[in-house]
Amino acid sequence: MSEGAGIPCILMRGGTSKGPYFLARDLPADREARDELVLRVMGSPDPRQIDGIGGAHPLTSKVAVVSCSAREDADVDYLFLQVGVGEAFVTDKQNCGNLLAGVGPFAVERGLVAAAEERTSVRIHLVNTGESATATFATPGGCVDYAEPVLLAFASPEGKPLLPTGRVRDEIDGLPVTCIDNGMPTVVVRAGDLGVTGYETPAELEADERLTERISRIRTAALELMGLGDAPSLPKISLLAPPRDGGTVSTRTFIPVRCHEAIGVLGAVSVATALLLPGAVGAELAAPRTAPGAPLRLEHPTGAVDVSVELDPDAPADRPRTRRAGLVRTARKLFEGTVFPRPSHTASN
Numbered sequence: 001m002s003e004g005a006g007i008p009c010i011l012m013r014g015g016t017s018k019g020p021y022f023l024a025r026d027l028p029a030d031r032e033a034r035d036e037l038v039l040r041v042m043g044s045p046d047p048r049q050i051d052g053i054g055g056a057h058p059l060t061s062k063v064a065v066v067s068c069s070a071r072e073d074a075d076v077d078y079l080f081l082q083v084g085v086g087e088a089f090v091t092d093k094q095n096c097g098n099l100l101a102g103v104g105p106f107a108v109e110r111g112l113v114a115a116a117e118e119r120t121s122v123r124i125h126l127v128n129t130g131e132s133a134t135a136t137f138a139t140p141g142g143c144v145d146y147a148e149p150v151l152l153a154f155a156s157p158e159g160k161p162l163l164p165t166g167r168v169r170d171e172i173d174g175l176p177v178t179c180i181d182n183g184m185p186t187v188v189v190r191a192g193d194l195g196v197t198g199y200e201t202p203a204e205l206e207a208d209e210r211l212t213e214r215i216s217r218i219r220t221a222a223l224e225l226m227g228l229g230d231a232p233s234l235p236k237i238s239l240l241a242p243p244r245d246g247g248t249v250s251t252r253t254f255i256p257v258r259c260h261e262a263i264g265v266l267g268a269v270s271v272a273t274a275l276l277l278p279g280a281v282g283a284e285l286a287a288p289r290t291a292p293g294a295p296l297r298l299e300h301p302t303g304a305v306d307v308s309v310e311l312d313p314d315a316p317a318d319r320p321r322t323r324r325a326g327l328v329r330t331a332r333k334l335f336e337g338t339v340f341p342r343p344s345h346t347a348s349n
């Protein structure tokens with residue numbers, strides 16, 4: 001790929017996030033070369049991403065790479081890349097369930113999957129973690145209808161423990177926490193234990209230096225406790241409080257430096273799963289389910305998300321498993337074209 005050559009991509013909103021979607025074959029196969037190119041495409045490490053197409057926030061500094069799958073149980077492979085804002089990193093150590101919402105529609109747009117007449121289901125292999133999901137969406141007359149929702153169903157992850165520390169509760173920095181991973185490594189903590197209500201805006205929470213320093217300490221300790229190595233965007237830290245708007249629980253989630261304006265998809269699945277585990281931190285704050293098996297409604301700074309999750313009753317108590325999980329998102333094709341990455345040696349703006 002020559003310097004200055006453009007790369008075909010579709011810019012999509014997936015749930016509450018946004019980013020370019022590429023076919024894997026349009027990016028370098030070499031990982032280092034790919035990551036270096038992705039930094040230039042997005043405009044990182046500049047915190048404004050002014051010379052790229054990133055949106056200068058972790059929720060808009062995301063990239064999806066999609067290809068046909070060689071696996072029998074999947075139609076497409078989806079690799080997610082989180083790109084640093086103000087930092088020169090590209091990490092594949094986490095999934096993104098929000099961009100996942102656009103993967104099925106993108107696969108149809110690019111002809112990787114043939115659309116059915118009414119609704120199309122695409123089986124997606126999440127390359128980052130080896131998990132799998134099925135996205136089902138409306139395709140009347142064989143075209144994606146972006147006005148309709150995308151149903152995301154997650155199979156239970158094989159062999160990966162929901163409780164990475166082996167315990168339903170741990171203590172970090174003197175606080176009770178639950179470390180959970182049902183698709184997204186997340187630390188659940190009571191907002192009240194951190195001296196906040198849990199109803200503050202993300203801007204208010206980010207401005208609270210005492211809080212952000214504590215969250216940073218919790219994160220550093222949890223990285224080790226959960227065996228996450230040095231993943232720059234993990235774990236997420238979700239602050240729980242009793243619900244205020246008829247939901248199950250209120251959440252404010254650090255991802256892990258900025259506070260999410262909503263909550264990540266797999267982050268929500270992970271928090272909802274923790275709420276079902278007897279003894280988990282924050283489960284006592286949750287309103288009872290309206291009916292057995294009813295979705296859990298996680299309130300967040302800009303609304304709420306309903307998560308369906310079912311525990312496997314046959315799993316041993318010390319090694320809980322889920323049977324399935326799912327939620328509904330939307331996605332939208334925003335722009336289709338050719339992106340021109342900043343050349344590696346550029347004079348200043």
Ligand code: NQM
Binds near residue numbers: 264
């Ligand atoms: O948890 C943000 C997002 C996410 C991740 C983050 C996500 C998920 O909202 O599945 O979607 O936690 O970094 O895009």
